[in-house]
Amino acid sequence: MFAQAGIPVPREAVAQTQFAAKTIAQELGLPVVIKAQVLVGGRGKAGGIKRVARIEDVQPVAAEILGMNIKGLKVEKVLVSECVDIKSEFYVGITIDRGARQPVLIASAAGGVEIEEVARTSPEKIHRCTIDPLLGLVPFQARNIGMRLCQEAKLAQQFTAIAQKLYRLFIERDCSLVEINPLVLNADGNLLALDAKVNFDDNALFRHPENEALRDLNSEEPIEIEAKKAGLSYIKLSGNVGCVVNGAGLAMATMDLIKRFGGEPANFLDVGGSSSPDKMALALRIILSDPNVRAILVNIFGGITRCDDIAQGIILARQQADIKTPLVVRLVGTNADQAKEILATTPILWADTMSQAVKMAVAKAREAR
Amino acid sequence: MSILIDENTRVIVQGITGRDGTFHTRMMRNYGTKVVAGVTPGKGGQEIEGVPVYNSVAEAVQATGADTSIIFVPAGFAYDALLEAILARVQLVVCVTEGVPTLDAVRAIVVARSHGVRIVGPNCPGIISPGKAKVGIMPATAFKRGCVGVVSRSGTLTYEIAANTNEFGQTTVIGIGGDPVIGTNFIDCLKMFQDDPETRAIVLVGEIGGSDEENAAQYVRQYVTKPVFGFIAGQTAPPDKRMGHAGAIISSGSGTAIEKIKAFQSAGIEVIYEPEELNQKLRARL
Numbered sequence: 001m002f003a004q005a006g007i008p009v010p011r012e013a014v015a016q017t018q019f020a021a022k023t024i025a026q027e028l029g030l031p032v033v034i035k036a037q038v039l040v041g042g043r044g045k046a047g048g049i050k051r052v053a054r055i056e057d058v059q060p061v062a063a064e065i066l067g068m069n070i071k072g073l074k075v076e077k078v079l080v081s082e083c084v085d086i087k088s089e090f091y092v093g094i095t096i097d098r099g100a101r102q103p104v105l106i107a108s109a110a111g112g113v114e115i116e117e118v119a120r121t122s123p124e125k126i127h128r129c130t131i132d133p134l135l136g137l138v139p140f141q142a143r144n145i146g147m148r149l150c151q152e153a154k155l156a157q158q159f160t161a162i163a164q165k166l167y168r169l170f171i172e173r174d175c176s177l178v179e180i181n182p183l184v185l186n187a188d189g190n191l192l193a194l195d196a197k198v199n200f201d202d203n204a205l206f207r208h209p210e211n212e213a214l215r216d217l218n219s220e221e222p223i224e225i226e227a228k229k230a231g232l233s234y235i236k237l238s239g240n241v242g243c244v245v246n247g248a249g250l251a252m253a254t255m256d257l258i259k260r261f262g263g264e265p266a267n268f269l270d271v272g273g274s275s276s277p278d279k280m281a282l283a284l285r286i287i288l289s290d291p292n293v294r295a296i297l298v299n300i301f302g303g304i305t306r307c308d309d310i311a312q313g314i315i316l317a318r319q320q321a322d323i324k325t326p327l328v329v330r331l332v333g334t335n336a337d338q339a340k341e342i343l344a345t346t347p348i349l350w351a352d353t354m355s356q357a358v359k360m361a362v363a364k365a366r367e368a369r
Numbered sequence: 370m371s372i373l374i375d376e377n378t379r380v381i382v383q384g385i386t387g388r389d390g391t392f393h394t395r396m397m398r399n400y401g402t403k404v405v406a407g408v409t410p411g412k413g414g415q416e417i418e419g420v421p422v423y424n425s426v427a428e429a430v431q432a433t434g435a436d437t438s439i440i441f442v443p444a445g446f447a448y449d450a451l452l453e454a455i456l457a458r459v460q461l462v463v464c465v466t467e468g469v470p471t472l473d474a475v476r477a478i479v480v481a482r483s484h485g486v487r488i489v490g491p492n493c494p495g496i497i498s499p500g501k502a503k504v505g506i507m508p509a510t511a512f513k514r515g516c517v518g519v520v521s522r523s524g525t526l527t528y529e530i531a532a533n534t535n536e537f538g539q540t541t542v543i544g545i546g547g548d549p550v551i552g553t554n555f556i557d558c559l560k561m562f563q564d565d566p567e568t569r570a571i572v573l574v575g576e577i578g579g580s581d582e583e584n585a586a587q588y589v590r591q592y593v594t595k596p597v598f599g600f601i602a603g604q605t606a607p608p609d610k611r612m613g614h615a616g617a618i619i620s621s622g623s624g625t626a627i628e629k630i631k632a633f634q635s636a637g638i639e640v641i642y643e644p645e646e647l648n649q650k651l652r653a654r655l
């Protein structure tokens with residue numbers, strides 16, 4: 001993607017097997033660098049990046065990296081690159097500055113390490129400028145940062161060209177983050193992107209079908225994917241009180257209250273705005289698939305979400321499976337009275353307020369343990 | 370008084386012929402809001418819920434003198450709808466639409482600023498000045514006219530919090546939206562509540578991510594003389610997967626619930642941990 005954008009990169013190719021890695025290394029000439037291709041940061045620290053000088057070492061090193069697990073992700077591919085003679089390393093990235101409500105170009109002379117680290121330890125090494133989205137990244141802005149970074153006009157010019165291409169990539173693909181880390185100065189006096197990262201704006205995926213193909217579903221929790229498909233937003237946690245809530249803010253507040261009253265939330269789950277009984281039933285199924293869950297708390301403040309839909313969903317879930325886990329329910333707002341009628345004969349525990357509901361669910365989870 | 374909207378606010382609904390647009394037009398009218406026009410390109414001349422529909426916002430403004438617009442169009446069309454409202458010179462645009470691409474919001478906000486138009490949202494429940502008008506999707510029963518100003522990044526949590534201030538009621542409740550880039554932030558609302566003589570206390574409902582709460586805390590310390598209460602959601606939330614790691618550099622050391630709570634406390638904002646404490650805490654200060 002970065003090469004396509006016209007950003008200079010080392011010669012390199014992706015291998016899925018140790019044998020392919022060797023063939024690529026032969027074509028590039030030794031030494032080469034072999035890097036794990038996984039969708040997380042911190043690969044270098046985890047041992048997922050290795051320099052290889054002899055052709056006979058390529059296969060074993062590639063095999064070793066290919067079998068690795070980095071932050072829970074299995075390495076399926078490696079990138080084999082020509083070895084670049086590095087004189088210095090920089091960081092350059094573009095993201096959205098939420099406070100300024102504009103894109104921001106960030107650069108640092110401390111390349112190769114994680115930028116959060118630099119921000120913590122030596123914030124003075126970080127240069128930034130916000131970008132007017134109607135003007136784009138104007139050459140002088142990039143040049144000024146380039147000068148501060150490289151102290152040399154010729155390099156600053158190279159930096160400007162790279163930063164502008166990076167900005168174009170950021171805009172054209174609707175990114176939330178693009179970064180080159182490290183951007184290196186090689187022995188020939190040229191700047192080269194040695195490693196890069198890009199995050200896309202989830203909200204803009206609908207106009208970038210090409211990004212969907214880049215998605216590695218193996219790196220996402222299968223149950224979280226299933227939830228997402230149904231329009232639920234679910235994140236598994238390690239506690240034992242499952243919760244179904246409408247709205248992300250209320251869902252977080254419910255989790256916080258579980259913790260405050262001595263329990264541990266098993267998940268974050270937002271059933272979303274316009275709920276249907278099917279969605280609610282799926283939400284309960286997802287939570288029940290977590291073996292740690294000892295009690296379930298349903299906390300709904302009906303607005304667009306109708307409480308009768310939620311009630312029908314509970315009935316539906318009980319028809320689909322024999323639910324033994326205690327269910328604490330608190331429903332207020334749109335059609336709450338109807339919901340209570342629907343659930344009149346269902347064995348659930350009713351609560352009137354959020355605090356009461358949370359206390360009951362925490363107590364039930366404790367009893368069941 | 371109330372802020373942003375009142376009984377004289379004249380509202381256009383963009384996307385009035387859609388399911389949500391039609392439903393909430395009815396709900397807003399039932400509440401007493403002056404919904405004077407709807408806009409759906411190609412459907413001009415119709416009437417929805419007793420409201421005349423126009424093909425463009427400019428026509429609707431000209432015909433009805435509307436000063437506020439609320440947007441219900443799908444995410445892919447929200448940018449166009451925002452620009453249309455801004456260029457038709459309404460004063461306030463409330464964008465309910467969820468899932469608007471961040472860069473679209475960024476561009477629309479720049480244009481809005483240069484035209485002196487306020488955007489609230491995107492991805493927000495809207496605004497309600499209880500007893501006067503509602504330009505949004507919140508259930509009316511959660512609110513009551515009174516003296517507390519509420520501003521929140523959330524939807525349903527806003528209703529929960531507001532319902533727990535009902536001993537005192539609210540002047541205006543604003544949901545500013547949960548997206549990373551939004552048109553109106555906490556400080557904008559704090560300013561208006563501080564200047565509003567009827568508002569006697571302010572409740573800020575924040576959540577993890579970004580540094581709007583920290584900025585708000587600083588503002589409160591310097592300029593706000595009314596009692597301010599703060600609630601932060603997400604103390605037990607895992608790091609947001611969507612937040613790229615250059616996001617962390619922008620907030621450098623801020624963005625977690627703990628830091629926001631600390632910022633609140635050091636600015637003299639009384640932190641609320643349980644929504645149900647609010648009435649009682651208000652009683653102690655008012």
